[in-house]
Amino acid sequence: QSMLTQPPSVSGAPGQRVTISCSGSISNIGTGYDVHWYQHLPGTAPKLLIYGDNNRPSGVPERFSGSKSGTSASLAITGLQAEDEADYYCQSYDNSLSGSVFGTGTRVTVL
Amino acid sequence: QVQLQQWGATVLKPSETLSLTCAVYGGSFRNYYWSWIRQAPGKGLEWIGEINYSGSTKYIPSLKSRISISVDTSKNQVSLKLSPATAADTAVYYCARGITLTPGGGDAFDVWGQGTLVTVSS
Numbered sequence: 001q002s003m004l005t006q007p008p009s010v011s012g013a014p015g016q017r018v019t020i021s022c023s024g025s026i027s028n029i030g031t032g033y034d035v036h037w038y039q040h041l042p043g044t045a046p047k048l049l050i051y052g053d054n055n056r057p058s059g060v061p062e063r064f065s066g067s068k069s070g071t072s073a074s075l076a077i078t079g080l081q082a083e084d085e086a087d088y089y090c091q092s093y094d095n096s097l098s099g100s101v102f103g104t105g106t107r108v109t110v111l
Numbered sequence: 112q113v114q115l116q117q118w119g120a121t122v123l124k125p126s127e128t129l130s131l132t133c134a135v136y137g138g139s140f141r142n143y144y145w146s147w148i149r150q151a152p153g154k155g156l157e158w159i160g161e162i163n164y165s166g167s168t169k170y171i172p173s174l175k176s177r178i179s180i181s182v183d184t185s186k187n188q189v190s191l192k193l194s195p196a197t198a199a200d201t202a203v204y205y206c207a208r209g210i211t212l213t214p215g216g217g218d219a220f221d222v223w224g225q226g227t228l229v230t231v232s233s
Contacts, residue, residue: 033216033217034212034213038220040156045224045225045226046156046220047223048220051212051219051221052212052213052219053213055212055213057221089156091156093216093218097171097172098169099158099160099161099169099170100146100161100209101158102156102157103155105155
């Protein structure tokens, strides 16, 4: 029942640029709530990658960037590396739920 | 460096109570919301509820009749109870710190527990 929709998978060769979309609605992203992104490797806890639409926490490489427009947001990875192979989730606040909501998740594969 | 350590029963029978605790070490407990987030096998992340220092809670509507999150401020601990548990509650459960990093509204989760796989099976 996720209210944020992501593509199930994206792939790219090393060095390429990939983007992951996150489609929401007027009750979450469209209201202007922040969008955050997480990287999730199997067997580990998710890691905050982007906060507040387009800000990187300390230690996150510059090749990760975020953007938002209207009811959607995007995560871009430039200069794709093998270590970027993981699941990625967007997250925002939803005022109809009165709580946080995660995207459906996207598996990034490095070819 | 803030760390979250979680523990609880990992195998349950249907109708029993799922119970997990999350302890916060090395940082402020008072100024944040503390959430529980789960991931069922083969599924995505799902936020299920949160609590703050004062005990104010929010829950996902689909679990409202079965979920309870509480706080023990003397121990800097947050607890999750889900009753009665069903097979659909089988998941890895994470506790996480919610933090407001920008004025835009809506917390990000910047510190996570290690995760606990809870299996509900007869």
